[in-house]
Amino acid sequence: MIPASLFDSAHCGSANLLHALLCVFVMLAIVAEKLPGGIPSFDGKTNVGRVRIPGSVRVDSAHGTIRMTGSGENIWGNQDAFYFVWKKVEGDISCSTALLWEGTGKHPHRKAGWMIRAGLEPDDAYVDAVIHGDGLVSMQYRKTKGDATYEVQFSARVHVSLTFERTGNQFTLCVLDEEGKVHPVGTITVELAGSVYAGLVVCSHDSTVEETAVFSNPRLEVLGSIPQEKRLIESTLETVELATGVRTVVRRALEHFEAPNWSRDGETFVYNSGGSILLLPVRGGEPQRLNTGFATKCNNDHGISWSGKELAISHHGTDGKSMIYRVPISGGDPRLVTTKGPSYWHGWSPDDKTMAYCAERNGEFDVYTISADGGEEKRLTTTPGLDDGPEFSPDGISIYFNSVRTGQMKIWRMKADGSEQVQITPADEYNDWFPHVSPDNKWIVFVSYEKNVDGHPANKNVVLRVMPVTGGEIRILARLLGGQGTINVPSWSPDGNRLAFVSYRLIAP
Numbered sequence: 001m002i003p004a005s006l007f008d009s010a011h012c013g014s015a016n017l018l019h020a021l022l023c024v025f026v027m028l029a030i031v032a033e034k035l036p037g038g039i040p041s042f043d044g045k046t047n048v049g050r051v052r053i054p055g056s057v058r059v060d061s062a063h064g065t066i067r068m069t070g071s072g073e074n075i076w077g078n079q080d081a082f083y084f085v086w087k088k089v090e091g092d093i094s095c096s097t098a099l100l101w102e103g104t105g106k107h108p109h110r111k112a113g114w115m116i117r118a119g120l121e122p123d124d125a126y127v128d129a130v131i132h133g134d135g136l137v138s139m140q141y142r143k144t145k146g147d148a149t150y151e152v153q154f155s156a157r158v159h160v161s162l163t164f165e166r167t168g169n170q171f172t173l174c175v176l177d178e179e180g181k182v183h184p185v186g187t188i189t190v191e192l193a194g195s196v197y198a199g200l201v202v203c204s205h206d207s208t209v210e211e212t213a214v215f216s217n218p219r220l221e222v223l224g225s226i227p228q229e230k231r232l233i234e235s236t237l238e239t240v241e242l243a244t245g246v247r248t249v250v251r252r253a254l255e256h257f258e259a260p261n262w263s264r265d266g267e268t269f270v271y272n273s274g275g276s277i278l279l280l281p282v283r284g285g286e287p288q289r290l291n292t293g294f295a296t297k298c299n300n301d302h303g304i305s306w307s308g309k310e311l312a313i314s315h316h317g318t319d320g321k322s323m324i325y326r327v328p329i330s331g332g333d334p335r336l337v338t339t340k341g342p343s344y345w346h347g348w349s350p351d352d353k354t355m356a357y358c359a360e361r362n363g364e365f366d367v368y369t370i371s372a373d374g375g376e377e378k379r380l381t382t383t384p385g386l387d388d389g390p391e392f393s394p395d396g397i398s399i400y401f402n403s404v405r406t407g408q409m410k411i412w413r414m415k416a417d418g419s420e421q422v423q424i425t426p427a428d429e430y431n432d433w434f435p436h437v438s439p440d441n442k443w444i445v446f447v448s449y450e451k452n453v454d455g456h457p458a459n460k461n462v463v464l465r466v467m468p469v470t471g472g473e474i475r476i477l478a479r480l481l482g483g484q485g486t487i488n489v490p491s492w493s494p495d496g497n498r499l500a501f502v503s504y505r506l507i508a509p
Contacts, residue, residue, distance in 0.1 A: 039064060040220035042199055045085045047072075049122035052207045055083025067102075068112070069212040070202030075111055075130070075140060076149045079122045081207065084115065086199030091225035092168070092508050093198050097218040098161040099131050107205040108134035112213035114164045116171070117197045118145070127171045127190050128201060129164035133211070137162070139173040141190050152186040152479055155244045159183075167507050168228070170481055174249075182249040184238060186479040187503065189461050198222075223508045231506040235485075237269060237280065239498045240477050242443065242466065247478060250284050250500075254507075258485030259300035260500040262493050263329075264308030269500055272298050277313060291331030300488045301344040304329065305352045312337070312345045312355060324357060326372065337374050346489065347391035347399070348372070349416070356390035356399055367401050369416075380418030389434040391490060392416065393441055393469075400424075400435040400444065411435045411446055424471065430463070434488055438496040442469055445477065445499055447487050458484040459504055481505060 039061060047054055047070075055070035070083025095114045113130035127141040135157035142149050154175055163174045163182075169192070173185040198220060204211040236252040237260055250269070257273035262282075269280040270290070275297040278287040292298065295315035299322055302313045311329050314322045321341030325334035337355060347356040352372060359368050359377070366381040367390040381387040383405040390401040396416060403412045406423065409431035414421040425432045430448035433456050437444055445466045453460055460483040467474040480486070480503035491500040 039066065039218060040087065042085050042087045045083075046120050047082075048084050048120055049073075049079060049081030050207075051081050051083065053210045055202065055210070057085050064217045066200065066215040066218055067212060068200060068202045068215065069210050070204060071207055071210045072203040072205075073207045074109075074205055075128065075201070075203050078142070078146050078148055080126075080203075081122060082111070082201050082203035084117075084120070084197070084199055084201050086117075086197040087220060087222075088195050089198050089222045090195050092223035093166040094221040094223065095129070095164040095198065095219060096161060097200075098216040100214050100216075101131075101133060102212040102214060105133040105211055106209050108132065109136075110205045110211045111201070111203045112211075112215075113162060113201060115197075115199060115201045116164075116166055116192065118192050120197060121145075125190060125192060127166075127188070127192075129162050129173045129185075130201070131159070131162070133205075135159075137173075137175055137185060139164075139171065139185055139188065141171070141188055143190050152188060154183065154185040154246070156183070156246050167505055168226070168231070170505060172505065182252075184236070184247045184249065184478075184480075184503065187461075187481045187505070188479060226508045228506070230509060232509055234505045234507050236503045236505075237271065237500065238503060239493075239500050240464070241498050242438075242477070243497065245477055250282070251280060251287070256485075258502055259302065259488040260491050260502060261302065261304050261489055262491055262500050263304060264306070264494055266494045270302065270304060270311065271502070272300050272302060277302060277311070290327075292327055293333040295325055295327070295334045299344070300485055301346060301357075303345060303348060303489050305348050306350050307352050310352070312348065314343070314345045317341070324355065337372065338370060338377065339374070340377065343368070346389055349392050350394060350396045354392075356392060358388045358390065367399070367418075369399075378418075380414065381421070389488075391436060393437050394439055395441055400437060402433050402435065402446070408451070409433060409449075411444065425467070425474065430465070432465070436487065436490050436492060436499075437469065438492050439494060440496045442496070443467070444469055445487070445492075447483065449483060453483075456484050458482070459506065462486065464499070464501060478503075
């Protein structure tokens with residue numbers, strides 16, 4: 001083990017202001033994230049790969065900083081070269097730090113940050129959380145030895161500190177900004193078995209030069225190996241900006257909640273937890289339970305009318321079957337809409353006169369519509385196989401839904417009367433669920449599972465994807481652990497600029 005006292009503790013006087021600012025920023029991080037104190041001690045320091053200029057490290061305990069200088073061609077592709085200060089550990093890990101580069105640097109993609117690595121060979125599997133020379137924040141990873149490197153990027157260049165956590169095989173990176181807001185970058189899965197090397201890295205991205213990064217108040221907490229059955233569910237209600245992909249945490253708690261709706265006035269989230277419907281201010285705070293009378297077994301299929309006056313809910317009655325009800329948005333006694341079950345609400349027509357839903361009848365799940373006042377239901381899909389998630393377009397002309405009729409779950413569109421059913425997302429590496437159309441009728445967002453996943457289970461690696469209503473390129477908005485409960489129901493902001501969703505983690509008690 002290399003204690004802090006064995007490092008050169010000399011401090012660069014010209015950097016006093018830099019260090020002072022970093023310390024102030026990290027105090028915000030400590031308050032927000034409740035991180036443990038103390039600069040970590042490491043077991044070793046290594047130049048990984050072919051490095052022309054050996055790296056060096058100095059600890060300044062008085063100011064809570066670690067100053068690292070390193071070289072190396074890159075951390076990318078299937079071979080890496082960088083300077084690494086590490087500790088050998090097992091199990092769950094939580095890391096954080098504020099980071100600033102010294103000087104302008106030669107290459108915009110010099111990298112510094114945290115890394116968790118299977119070994120010290122240049123082609124070993126790893127996951128890192130790094131800040132580039134140009135301010136880009138990214139989580140890079142190589143899933144297996146010798147494989148290519150992949151990346152999840154954070155679009156904004158404004159940040160204060162990084163929080164990088166391993167929970168089982170899941171790796172999550174978050175950024176804390178100047179206002180103390182937490183912005184998740186993403187969650188990915190990489191299997192790193194047994195002991196791993198966790199520590200700080202610097203790479204110059206040019207083997208002919210060396211670059212220096214200052215880490216302020218770095219934290220490395222080892223939680224150890226946690227049996228899966230002892231892990232707790234952590235739910236996070238987030239928003240994501242359509243234009244930038246920047247995600248912001250609104251509520252994070254050790255409880256299970258699902259499926260946020262965004263109120264028509266833009267002020268409130270409506271979501272479900274434990275059979276209840278909860279209201280949460282968009283700015284954050286404590287949720288309040290909505291009075292839904294006897295309906296205390298509500299699932300994640302609920303949504304607000306276009307007028308904003310009513311809420312549709314799906315409640316499991318005494319027979320256990322889900323039925324659709326409507327209640328005033330301020331709460332009150334539920335009014336039954338469907339008389340047959342199970343029925344799962346998914347959409348209001350723009351005039352609030354019709355509801356679209358998924359229902360199981362005679363062993364087949366199909367799309368139905370019904371008057372919001374109740375009455376006779378109309379079956380719109382008859383093809384064998386699951387049809388689910390129906391939602392009206394804002395102009396009322398179309399209904400979007402997901403269907404497995406081709407052998408792969410994809411997004412489809414039909415006229416509101418059920419005619420002209422066409423597939424709109426192509427066959428690719430994903431199964432697509434729960435389409436939601438933006439209020440301006442320009443975009444469709446949906447959740448996509450890996451192709452080998454059957455159904456829409458919880459706690460899977462998923463991506464939120466968005467595409468133009470008119471067709472075209474599909475892009476990824478977010479990578480997360482989730483699926484069931486993430487975005488089952490309409491969740492666009494009224495202006496169509498943001499989306500609300502729920503991500504999950506299985507963490508240590």
